[in-house]
Amino acid sequence: MANPEHLVLIEQGxxxxxxxxxxxxxxxxxxxxxxxxxxxxxxFDLSHTDLCMANLEYANLERASLRESNFYTANxxxxxxxxxxxxxxxxxxxxxxxxxxxxxxxxxSDFSRADxxxxTLYTANLKxxxxxxxxxxxxDxxxxxxxxADxxxxxxxxxxxxLAILCLATMVGANLYRADIRMANLSLANLCMASLMSANxxxxxxxxxxxxxxxxxxxxxxxxxxxxxxxxxxxxxxxDVSGANLMFANLSxxxxxxxKFHGANLEGANLHRANLxxxxxxxxxxxxxxxxxxxKHD
Numbered sequence: 001m002a003n004p005e006h007l008v009l010i011e012q013g014x015x016x017x018x019x020x021x022x023x024x025x026x027x028x029x030x031x032x033x034x035x036x037x038x039x040x041x042x043x044f045d046l047s048h049t050d051l052c053m054a055n056l057e058y059a060n061l062e063r064a065s066l067r068e069s070n071f072y073t074a075n076x077x078x079x080x081x082x083x084x085x086x087x088x089x090x091x092x093x094x095x096x097x098x099x100x101x102x103x104x105x106x107x108x109s110d111f112s113r114a115d116x117x118x119x120t121l122y123t124a125n126l127k128x129x130x131x132x133x134x135x136x137x138x139x140d141x142x143x144x145x146x147x148x149a150d151x152x153x154x155x156x157x158x159x160x161x162x163l164a165i166l167c168l169a170t171m172v173g174a175n176l177y178r179a180d181i182r183m184a185n186l187s188l189a190n191l192c193m194a195s196l197m198s199a200n201x202x203x204x205x206x207x208x209x210x211x212x213x214x215x216x217x218x219x220x221x222x223x224x225x226x227x228x229x230x231x232x233x234x235x236x237x238x239x240d241v242s243g244a245n246l247m248f249a250n251l252s253x254x255x256x257x258x259x260k261f262h263g264a265n266l267e268g269a270n271l272h273r274a275n276l277x278x279x280x281x282x283x284x285x286x287x288x289x290x291x292x293x294x295x296k297h298d
């Protein structure tokens with residue numbers, strides 16, 4: 001339970017609270033299970049604070065300092081965390097549905113199994129954070145930095161990830177069904193066994209990405225850069241890859257049935273044992289590509 005004295009200090013506003021924090025740097029506030037719904041916590045110093053199981057529904061945490069705080073299983077539905085400083089924070093299993101983290105700086109924090117449905121993370125710096133099994137469906141991740149983030153088995157169904165940075169991100173088994181990933185940078189990302197059905201990856205950069213066994217059925221990859229990507233056993237059936245760069249990509253044993261490769265660059269690509277039934281290869285560059293029967297194209 002929350003410390004009653006700490007709750008009284010919260011009620012007196014940011015100036016009183018922050019002065020008390022500066023005067024008592026060794027005290028770690030206890031707001032465990034506190035009801036702070038719709039409370040204005042703008043610019044509060046909540047570092048090292050225990051907010052486990054607290055109710056912060058629609059609370060205003062704009063520009064708050066949340067260094068090394070504990071929000072485990074807390075309710076932050078609709079909370080405003082714009083431009084907040086989030087470092088080494090425990091958000092595991094927290095509810096952040098429709099929360100606003102736009103322009104926030106998040107470092108070394110754990111959002112594993114958190115509910116971030118319809119959350120706004122536009123331009124947020126989320127580099128290297130843990131989002132394993134988090135639900136980010138229909139979230140706004142445009143221009144966010146998710147480089148090296150752990151998104152294993154995360155749900156990004158219908159999320160907007162356009163122009164985001166996902167270099168070296170781990171996305172094994174992630175669900176990106178109908179996600180908007182246009183012009184995002186996923187170079188060297190691990191998307192092994194990920195579901196990208198009907199996703200829009202037009203003009204996305206996936207240089208050296210691992211897509212082994214991924215499902216891209218009916219996705220679009222127009223003008224995408226997949227140079228040296230590992231696409232072994234991938235499902236690209238009915239996918240539009242027109243104008244894409246697949247130089248030296250490994251497409252062995254891939255299902256490319258009815259895929260559209262108009263004007264695509266497949267120079268040096270490995271298509272050994274790939275299924276090209278009814279695939280459209282008009283205008284595609286196949287110089288030195290290894291064809292399904294094992295022979296090298298002239």
